[in-house]
Amino acid sequence: MRFDRNTFLTLAAMLVFGLILWQSEKFLGDYQIYIAKLIFINIILALSLNLIYGFTGLFSLGHAGFIAIGAYVAAICILPQAQKEMMWILEPIAWPASHIFTPFWVAVLGAGLFAGIFAFFIAVPVLKLGDDYLGMATLAFAEIIRVLIVNATPITNGSLGIKGIPNHSTLIVCYIWALFTLVILARLCYSNFGNILRCIRDNEIAASVMGINVFHYKVLSFCVGAFFAGIGGALLGSHLSTIDPKMFNFLLTFNVLMFVVTGGLGSLTGSILGATIITILLEWLRALEEPMNLGFIELPGIPGMRMVVFSVVLLAIILKRREGIMGTRELTWNRIFAFFSRHKA
Amino acid sequence: MNAANDKAGAILVAENVTMRFGGVTAVSDLSFALRKGAIGGVIGPNGAGKTTVFNVLSGFYTPQEGEITLLGKNIKGLQPYEICKMGMAPTFQNIRLSPQMTVLENIMVGCHVRRHGRWWSAALGLPGFYREERELQAKAAALAEKVNLDKQLGETAGSLPYGAQRRLEIARALATEPALLLLDEPAAGMNPQESIELMRFIGKIRDEFNLSILLIEHDMKVVMGVCEYIWVMEYGALIAEGLPDQVRNNPLVIRAYLGEDVITNA
Missing domain, CATH: 3.40.50.300 (P-loop containing nucleotide triphosphate hydrolases)
Known part of the structure; x- marks a missing residue:
């Protein structure tokens, strides 16, 4: 690694931002911290899907399945044994799940690995398909995972879900995992391996005659994406403290897809912006559903108003910037400096 | 004969x-x-x-x-x-480049086949990976010079005129050391x-x-x-x-x- 101005600035920004977050409890309320954690988790999910869909061009709709696997694996890993035995009322908890008890970071990595391995088994048959068919097949696999979770009662507690998951995902923990995801994906996507993935996206035939084992790299991208989706799921489960199979339906996939498309397919910083903006917007617009007093007129709260305004905002973003906020570009230090020097003049 | x-x-x-x-x-x-x-x-x-x-x-x-x-x-x-x-490296009748990628990146795609490092060395940022990455960049830039594209290294392939795209495709094929x-x-x-x-x-x-x-x-x-x-x-x-x-x-x-x-x- 070369230590130049940009590397220095990136490290400094990471550190300063980390310090601010570390001290955030002093100036942020519980609710704001809750949202901030959700933002970091959504960033992880958006980045992982961007690798699969934005960089490699695999239209995968199976993300909720990998998130679910991550959330369940991590929850089982960090729940104390006594609590597990109490909660599994339909059927007693099966052996390996009942005795596992690991530190949180092991649980998160384990969640990622499990999701990645599962993705590998799905990838081999499914990635022979292309475009829309791939979308259908992955969507189906995500549903299969959900149904498996409902029915594997001795391990997952079935449709009752898992409650009282210890909340280890503090703001700083979420931040560090989001950084970890970003650093690894940025290295992968902006090295020659990233060039290969984008070449596969643009022209599979050209990639194959240039000596690239297209299938191998598709599987790789799919599994690495699933790995980080699992990590995001682990943090999400611990953050919400309650998980059940219904949470991980296809709407979750579409939420993540929305972050990625709004941010820009093939742009890591775009995914970060997309996830941040949409998460904040979804919470901030809640105010619209409350009764409003404008002084001269009193409006009753209309349930669902939030989603109407939200849809309009999304439409505006997509119409205004057809390729998402960033397109395929990245927000880099060079670009920021160029922006400021242009405006100074 | x-x-x-x-x-x-x-x-x-x-x-x-x-x-x-x-x-x-x-x-x-x-x-x-x-x-x-x-x-x-x-x-x-x-x-x-x-x-x-x-x-x-x-x-x-x-x-x-x-x-x-x-x-x-x-x-x-x-x-x-x-x-x-x-x-053996082929080029196509209808040019098959990645239009949004730069000239340098397109040539680097061709360099991949002779690369020794594996993908996880990139993910983990191992020192050998950075060295090899710089070597590939230098190799791609040298090939661009051979096909008279060294002035357009940072431009996207889609913005090049037709003849230049043809030469770029040949440069990418040459990068596989055929x-x-x-x-x-x-x-x-x-x-x-x-x-x-x-x-x-x-x-x-x-x-x-x-x-x-x-x-x-x-x-x-x-x-x-x-x-x-x-x-x-x-x-x-x-x-x-x-x-x-x-x-x-x-x-x-x-x-x-x-x-x-x-x-x-x-």
Whole structure:
């Protein structure tokens, strides 16, 4: 690694931002911290899907399945044994799940690995398909995972879900995992391996005659994406403290897809912006559903108003910037400096 | 038999290759051998089966009969990426670049096949990875200079003019360090002046990189100047072969290109 101005600035920004977050409890309320954690988790999910869909061009709709696997694996890993035995009322908890008890970071990595391995088994048959068919097949696999979770009662507690998951995902923990995801994906996507993935996206035939084992790299991208989706799921489960199979339906996939498309397919910083903006917007617009007093007129709260305004905002973003906020570009230090020097003049 | 068609010193040998699609025989009983270091051309009128030959050689189709040998090894039935690893790099009739990627990135895609590091060395940021990445960049930049694209390294491939995109595609193929370059209609869509320049350029890179080149081309004029040996196809079969002058004056070839009348009136 070369230590130049940009590397220095990136490290400094990471550190300063980390310090601010570390001290955030002093100036942020519980609710704001809750949202901030959700933002970091959504960033992880958006980045992982961007690798699969934005960089490699695999239209995968199976993300909720990998998130679910991550959330369940991590929850089982960090729940104390006594609590597990109490909660599994339909059927007693099966052996390996009942005795596992690991530190949180092991649980998160384990969640990622499990999701990645599962993705590998799905990838081999499914990635022979292309475009829309791939979308259908992955969507189906995500549903299969959900149904498996409902029915594997001795391990997952079935449709009752898992409650009282210890909340280890503090703001700083979420931040560090989001950084970890970003650093690894940025290295992968902006090295020659990233060039290969984008070449596969643009022209599979050209990639194959240039000596690239297209299938191998598709599987790789799919599994690495699933790995980080699992990590995001682990943090999400611990953050919400309650998980059940219904949470991980296809709407979750579409939420993540929305972050990625709004941010820009093939742009890591775009995914970060997309996830941040949409998460904040979804919470901030809640105010619209409350009764409003404008002084001269009193409006009753209309349930669902939030989603109407939200849809309009999304439409505006997509119409205004057809390729998402960033397109395929990245927000880099060079670009920021160029922006400021242009405006100074 | 001509020296250029001698099997012993050949880099690419096709023996009795037959490719059928259902009841249609697109290529029938095709045999040829390209001498090491030579520029050979496969020509023929529309529908002669040239593109099928290209697809068979590059590994997209597996012929029903016959053998194909590259550098003494049988490549029939191998995947395109395996054939590329063994030393053959094709370019396409319709240019296949990544339009949003820069010139440098496009060439670097070709460098990948000779890379030693694995993907996880990139993910973990190991020191060897950064070194190799810089080597690949330098190699790609050097190749860009060879094809006169060194001033446009940072520009997206889609923004280049047509001729430059063609040269970029050749640079990307050269980045795979091939022994044999397979060019499918490289002069398609070019005016006569541009195609003359392209052929001169092809001759130049052959000498510079010590390559063998097989051109698959529709336009007879284009290949005459640059090819040392020519095979002519019609309806999937070889109808003539030889040195450019022999082929040009071969009545079978003239008939295939221009029709029956020309011969009788001549």
